[in-house]
Amino acid sequence: MQIIQNRRTFVAGAAAAGAASFLGTATKASAEPPPETTRIRLIRIPSICQAPQYVAEELLRSEGFTDVQFIPKRGTADIAPALASSEVDLSAHFAAPLLLHLEAGDPIVVLAGLHVGCFELFGTDRVQAIRDLKGKTVAVPSLDSSRYVFLASMTAYVGLDIHKDINFVTHQGPESMQLLSEGKIDAYLGFPPEPQEMREQRIGHVVISSTADRPWSQYFCCMLAGNREFVRANPVATKRALRAILKAADFCASEPEQSAQFLVEQGYTKRYDHALQVMKAIPYGWREYSAEDTLRFYALRLHEVGMLKSSPQELMAQGTDWRFLDEIKHELKI
DSSP states (O other), rough: OOOOSSSHHHHHHHTTTOOOHHTTHHHHHHOOOOOSSEEEEEEEOOOOOGGGHTHHHHHHTTTTEEEEEEEEEEEGGGGHHHHHSSSSSEEEEEEEHHHHHHTTOSEEEEEEEEEOOEEEEOOOOOOOGGGGTTTTTEEEEEEEEEHHHHHHHHHTTOOOOOTTSSSEEEOOOHHHHHHTTTTTSSEEEEEETHHHHHHHTTTTEEEETTTTSSHHHHHHHHHHEEEHHHHOOOOOHHHHHHHHHHHHHHHHHHHHHHHHHHHHHSSSOOOOOHHHHHHHOOOOOOOTSSSHHHHHHHHHHHHHHHHHHOOOOHHHHHHHHHHHHHHHHHTTOO
């Protein structure tokens, strides 16, 4: 296994590997004005499905950002508040929770889709399908977590009432996995690297994989979003940062071994084998799916369970900006 000595060596290896997306927009980038700010702040959380924004660090520097900061947070529930408060400028975040924050009026704008899939619903033998969650106990970190919102979407799709049909208990990930292994809860929705750990430890079985099972496999899980004022005031910087992260997503897809090793070398995860499983399993196909269809799909599901009142059209009108994505796609002739 090749050991990556540092971030610059990693990027040099990426170029040597011939990842076309790293080089395809070089001429365009050099012809653009410099970013309005040379500082970019992103979030760092334990979920390694967000690998492209970590892998993108040196690419961000090549786009003109001399001060690249990763602000550590405990989990997904911290992402939107950090974006809304301008503590961070850009971040990957899960599609369904973003919609709740858009309706709440938080100053966040969705810019692109990042990848399909990553969350997996694990259950005991008592749960063989989503409908079997009726009357069962499911663990989530909190009732404002991304896991809870995704479960709301999934149960709405099969006609369950998340408020009446399911007993939710709140536990953090390690405790939830232990409770599932002991049969003290019936299901748990895991994000990488948790599914890899549960399979290895033979905890429960996969009920739904958003990577493989329809309709979840047809829509983005993680999307890229920015602080609205940052995007408004820094359009060149926004486009350059978005391009760096999307290039990094291409690299995660084309060079999973190097990407996994990078995550280990830089301390994002401890297990290379688990990281490699994630890099190989997640479709980092930001070109191949529709960001608008994703938001529309989840908005309708959350409306069905009473978590949203606004229409998908209203939410997308106030909380999306696809112009940077459209320009990048045009540059890459997509």
